[in-house]
Amino acid sequence: MINPLRGMKDLTFEESQRFNFIVNTATTVAKRYGYNYIETPILEETALFKRSVGESSDIVGKEMYQFEDKGGNDVCMRPEGTAGIVRAFVSAKLDRQPMKQKFYYYGPMFRYERPQKGRLREFHQFGCESFGEASVYEDFTIITMIKQIFDALGIGFELLVNSLGCPTCMPTYRENLVAYLTNIKEELCSDCNRRIETNPIRVLDCKNETCQSLLTASPKLIENLCEECDSDFKKLTALLDKADISYTVDTNLVRGLDYYSKTAFEFVSSEIGSQSAIAGGGRYDRLVEFLDGKPTPAVGFAIGIERIMELVKMPETKREGIYMGAMTQEAVEALFPLAEQKRKESKVTVEYNSKGFKSHMKGADKANARYAVLIGEDELKEGTVWFKDLESKEEKSVLLGEFTFKMHLP
RNA sequence: GUGGACGUAGUUCAGCUGGUAGAGCACCUGUUUGUGGCACAGGUUGUCGCGGGUUCGAGCCCCGUCGUCCACCCCA
Incomplete structure (x- = not known):
């Protein structure tokens, strides 16, 4: 791996x-x-x-x-x-x-x-x-x-x-600071000694406590x-x-x-x-x-x-989109035209495997979908789809051609 | 670059003084063969980071290595 x-x-x-x-x-x-x-x-x-x-x-x-x-x-x-x-x-x-x-x-x-x-x-x-x-x-x-x-x-x-x-x-201050630091060189930590050469301003935010206490009397840029x-x-x-x-x-x-x-x-x-x-x-x-x-x-x-x-609080995710599935393998393909049409305006998940009704409902829930749209044997025969609003729990069967969420659900 | 801790199922972790592994969660399947989130029942999953060594035997001990984490350093 x-x-x-x-x-x-x-x-x-x-x-x-x-x-x-x-x-x-x-x-x-x-x-x-x-x-x-x-x-x-x-x-x-x-x-x-x-x-x-x-x-x-x-x-x-x-x-x-x-x-x-x-x-x-x-x-x-x-x-x-x-x-x-x-x-x-x-x-x-x-x-x-x-x-x-x-x-x-x-x-x-x-x-x-x-x-x-x-x-x-x-x-x-x-x-x-x-x-x-x-x-x-x-x-x-x-x-x-x-x-x-x-x-x-x-x-x-x-x-x-x-x-x-x-x-x-800055340059004058820098000189004054270096002079001050050089004076107390022996008492400062090894990191600070290095910093006097490379980047004296950096000595100011050393985390070492001894250094910090020695710096209280150091010249402050803000005053100069x-x-x-x-x-x-x-x-x-x-x-x-x-x-x-x-x-x-x-x-x-x-x-x-x-x-x-x-x-x-x-x-x-x-x-x-x-x-x-x-x-x-x-x-x-x-x-x-x-x-x-x-x-x-x-x-x-x-x-x-x-x-x-890790500090960011995300807005709560709400149920979103449509889960589509079929109970028989022949019915799966009947979902594709419908899915394509709905994808122009919302998120659609199509389950390609035919499964039992209950297992589709679980799948819809897991996908955090707002709607479940299912086709079984009966629907396939009658040319209808069954759908349910997973939030309001309203459900209905309508003819495939007439299917729109706006029309059938509030 | 320096110092320290740790690496066990998808994940969080347990595993006593060495005898080749377990739990919760997750996942899958059921609980009237068409109604989700809950409950219950059952089930799957690991070269115990990798490579050496010690030992009759190592997840447990030793060495190395890679990686993760924490602090220093540096910086957002």
Whole structure:
């Protein structure tokens, strides 16, 4: 037996239905916010991710599905969505148009990690990217959109926000932080020591308690923002207050990807284990430029579909469609014209095996059908069908040609 | 990449100090040979993850391997 590869998963039945439900719900909301669907390749040049995600992240360093294709190109399965979307945006020269552009996408992402709860090697994200809008109003609007999506899905969450600063205030802060960290180097854990070199901001959200207690006195970016970043962040929190969206300012909140600046946010759930981030995003005003486009402000987010799968409450499934069956083999074929006609408007299941009456009734029940339509010897002789509404329990026999549900059942 | 737990019927699990497997659910068939969801009766299903080893004998012990899960790491 051949099983799926490690960290890859098949989705069937209620799981695939829930998956669809999530995507459909998110799509509906995104469209209402003016987003258009964009589809980009799963395979991209490795250079794209090196330049966008950044070499400091483990994603690029060791988690990418990277290989040489048959034409000798250095390629990667995308580990996240934003880089590809921005690349497409620049490829289409949309950066040269004054129009603002908004895109939503969903699809598989690949990271070669050790699988655990909420972390697969092939996982799916739904995300949105808004280009050309520098106003913090857009950051706020995106947060309200995610809230709407989670509300529609019946998911509870906690919202964390922070500001990562911009090229004006971030580099100085970074230097100060590194200086501070280097001072207490000996007392920090080995992971943090590594991070001082690779990604000092990452030290801030270390889970080690000793590190955290040492960090209480560390310089905080939020207190060292430039005027513009500071005023934007204040505006954002004021808007959230006004909209009655509760949030926590988490000065240790960091985005893992290098391209973020200014607003950063994360939606977390306490109900799904250690991989608690169910959506994350923020502003990335410099990424378009990094990827050879004209400087274009942008803000976006992604939802981890697998991570919210078990949190989603599906609407109750009601009896739906028609089950058709026959008691004698000759009668089975008499069902086909009828089935074809009814399939123009509703779901029809035809049982090809002739079976006893009772066994058909059980079959109809199991198929969760609303109606059972059966033909036995008597019906075949008389040219009629017998049918029953499994919910109201009304039943009737009518001539085949006259058969419609509307006419015969309320 | 690091640390830990676990892999037994379709599924959830039981299996005591080693003697070649069991339960619930699910499924199938019946309970007047034309009335579903309930109840009752009966029935089917396993190379006990895979490969070695120890032993007269292994689902139980040992080693390896693959996989799952949890945490770290990373991140959605």
